[in-house]
Amino acid sequence: xxxxxxxxxxxxxxxxxxxxxxxxxxxxxxxxxxxxxxxxxxxxxxxxxxxxxxxxxxxxxxxxxxxxxxxxxxxxxxxxxxxxxxxxxxxxxxxxxxxxxxxxxxxxxxxxxxxxxxxxxxxxxxxxxxxxxxxxxxxxxxxxxxxxxxxxxxxxxxxxxxxxxxxxxxxxxxxxxxxxxxxxxxxxxxxxxxxxxxxxxxxxxxxxxxxxxxxxxxxxxxxxxxxxxxxxxxxxxxxxxxxxxxxxxxxxxxxxxxxxxxxxxxxxxxxxx
Amino acid sequence: xxxxxxxxxxxxxxxxxxxxxxxxxxxxxxxxxxxxxxxxxxxxxxxxxxxxxxxxxxxxxxxxxxxxxxxxxxxxxxxxxxxxxxxxxxxxxxxxxxxxxxxxxxxxxxxxxxxxxxxxxxxxxxxxxxxxxxxxxxxxxxxxxxxxxxxxxxxxxxxxxxxxxxxxxxxxxxxxxxxxxxxxxxxxxxxxxxxxxxxxxxxxxxxxxxxxxxxxxxxxxxxxxxxxxxxxxxxxxxxxxxxxxxxxxxxxxxxxxxxxxxxxxxxxxxxxxxxxxxxxxxxxxxxxxxxxxxx
Numbered sequence: 001x002x003x004x005x006x007x008x009x010x011x012x013x014x015x016x017x018x019x020x021x022x023x024x025x026x027x028x029x030x031x032x033x034x035x036x037x038x039x040x041x042x043x044x045x046x047x048x049x050x051x052x053x054x055x056x057x058x059x060x061x062x063x064x065x066x067x068x069x070x071x072x073x074x075x076x077x078x079x080x081x082x083x084x085x086x087x088x089x090x091x092x093x094x095x096x097x098x099x100x101x102x103x104x105x106x107x108x109x110x111x112x113x114x115x116x117x118x119x120x121x122x123x124x125x126x127x128x129x130x131x132x133x134x135x136x137x138x139x140x141x142x143x144x145x146x147x148x149x150x151x152x153x154x155x156x157x158x159x160x161x162x163x164x165x166x167x168x169x170x171x172x173x174x175x176x177x178x179x180x181x182x183x184x185x186x187x188x189x190x191x192x193x194x195x196x197x198x199x200x201x202x203x204x205x206x207x208x209x210x211x212x213x214x215x216x217x218x219x220x221x222x223x224x225x226x227x228x229x230x231x232x233x234x235x236x237x238x239x240x241x242x243x244x245x246x247x248x249x250x251x252x253x254x255x256x257x258x259x260x261x262x263x264x265x266x267x268x269x270x271x272x273x
Numbered sequence: 274x275x276x277x278x279x280x281x282x283x284x285x286x287x288x289x290x291x292x293x294x295x296x297x298x299x300x301x302x303x304x305x306x307x308x309x310x311x312x313x314x315x316x317x318x319x320x321x322x323x324x325x326x327x328x329x330x331x332x333x334x335x336x337x338x339x340x341x342x343x344x345x346x347x348x349x350x351x352x353x354x355x356x357x358x359x360x361x362x363x364x365x366x367x368x369x370x371x372x373x374x375x376x377x378x379x380x381x382x383x384x385x386x387x388x389x390x391x392x393x394x395x396x397x398x399x400x401x402x403x404x405x406x407x408x409x410x411x412x413x414x415x416x417x418x419x420x421x422x423x424x425x426x427x428x429x430x431x432x433x434x435x436x437x438x439x440x441x442x443x444x445x446x447x448x449x450x451x452x453x454x455x456x457x458x459x460x461x462x463x464x465x466x467x468x469x470x471x472x473x474x475x476x477x478x479x480x481x482x483x484x485x486x487x488x489x490x491x492x493x494x495x496x497x498x499x500x501x502x503x504x505x506x507x508x509x510x511x512x513x514x515x516x517x518x519x520x521x522x523x524x525x526x527x528x529x530x531x532x533x534x535x536x537x538x539x540x541x542x543x544x545x546x547x548x549x550x551x552x553x554x555x556x557x558x559x560x561x562x563x564x565x566x567x568x
């Protein structure tokens with residue numbers, strides 16, 4: 001259920017973050033819906049006075065920002081050839097908060113229902129579960145990007161020229177799950193990865209940071225893996241752990257609106273005297 | 274045994290919400306839901322791998338959903354419709370039991386009940402028994418929500434969670450070869466006592482719903498629901514050191530200390546004439562409550 005009170009605090013750079021209160025024993029907060037003065041389900045102040053605008057680009061599976069307002073772009077979206085693109089979970093998050101209007105090729109607004117369908121459909125590298133996890137952390141001020149997708153890439157159309165200072169990943173994969181040149185191959189590849197039962201990182205997460213720069217983001221604080229209906233087996237954990245040295249892994253379980261984060265850290269208990 | 278009564282929350286005026294709940298019984302809320310939804314048949318969109326679905330409804334329908342404690346409202350500033358996130362059990366209940374929503378898959382295909390059943394079963398093997406337990410309680414007008422944060426399958430409230438604390442932590446245990454050899458709950462002592470402890474520490478009674486089958490039951494079709502039987506049983510701790518008085522009820526773990534003090538105080542008036550009358554009144558009203566509950 002929606003939180004009982006939403007307090008808005010502004011930090012210097014980051015968008016206002018509503019505080020979500022939870023009790024220790026996990027009881028949900030509920031507004032009493034039987035009172036005459038019960039507030040309507042979505043009576044809340046619009047997040048921003050003026051929204052940014054972005055145009056959906058089907059080939060890219062993302063939206064190109066045409067009109068950017070505020071400082072959201074510092075920690076959201078990826079830069080490709082000097083243009084800013086938002087993927088579906090970013091679009092969903094921003095649109096829900098009134099910070100983004102999504103347009104189609106004719107300049108008509110794409111409504112929330114269509115945006116939710118794009119996310120739920122799973123064809124653009126994100127799923128509803130991933131969206132819940134993304135939203136939960138984003139509301140707390142974390143900086144989140146898709147795993148394996150560089151924040152910024154500059155490359156000309158001729159493959160001979162690459163800008164080594166920005167591109168960490170091979171330019172062929174510059175859009176990866178966001179889409180782009182060779183989008184069909186990348187998207188199918190990422191979908192195949194999603195279908196494989198193995199646990200894999202979905203997001204790279206950075207702690208809230210007013211000095212975050214997409215051109216030199218540094219190492220993420222952790223990678224986030226999404227868990228499905230069963231807890232992970234030892235085998236699955238070891239498989240995914242072996243692929244990463246140094247960067248911690250966190251695991252996320254979504255139970256219909258309730259997002260839990262778990263660590264499954266290897267332990268070595270010392271022998272005691 | 275006497276089941277514990279509901280613990281009503283209190284409003285701003287200090288009075289508890291029992292009256293408000295009585296004025297708005299769940300049966301009436303669901304009647305309103307069916308009336309309001311069947312004319313428009315809102316469409317829920319399945320969310321693929323997660324197994325849940327999202328449903329967009331008109332504002333007046335949203336109020337009913339909230340009162341029925343179905344789904345989680347999705348915060349959304351500008352959307353015209355109100356959006357809710359539903360669990361698989363909730364989706365199937367609205368679609369199959371109440372016949373008041375339609376469901377579409379991600380590729381905009383309408384999902385009929387058998388396909389929907391298959392879909393939920395493929396996402397989660399225990400879906401048939403979980404749904405049976407969910408619908409069993411909902412049909413009796415209990416409010417059923419996810420109990421994962423308490424280590425249970427569900428939590429059951431006698432009315433809306435804003436008005437009452439939940440009484441039961443529900444664990445569903447399938448019984449029979451049809452359900453395969455998957456490790457069910459409560460098959461070892463550490464698990465049972467863990468469940469008991471976890472529910473007690475949040476002031477809930479552990480309710481075990483065992484699901485058995487009447488005859489050879491084909492889980493691949495929702496028709497099997499009629500072959501599934503739900504057995505209700507609570508597991509509570511009995512503290513012999515506290516129950517030497519006639520009137521003492523078995524307590525939950527966290528209330529043990531106060532009960533002991535109470536019993537000591539009552540000892541001195543136990544054989545008092547007024548005490549006998551009081552005892553008789555208490556016992557007979559418990560009996561009435563018990564009979565009423567069992568109906």
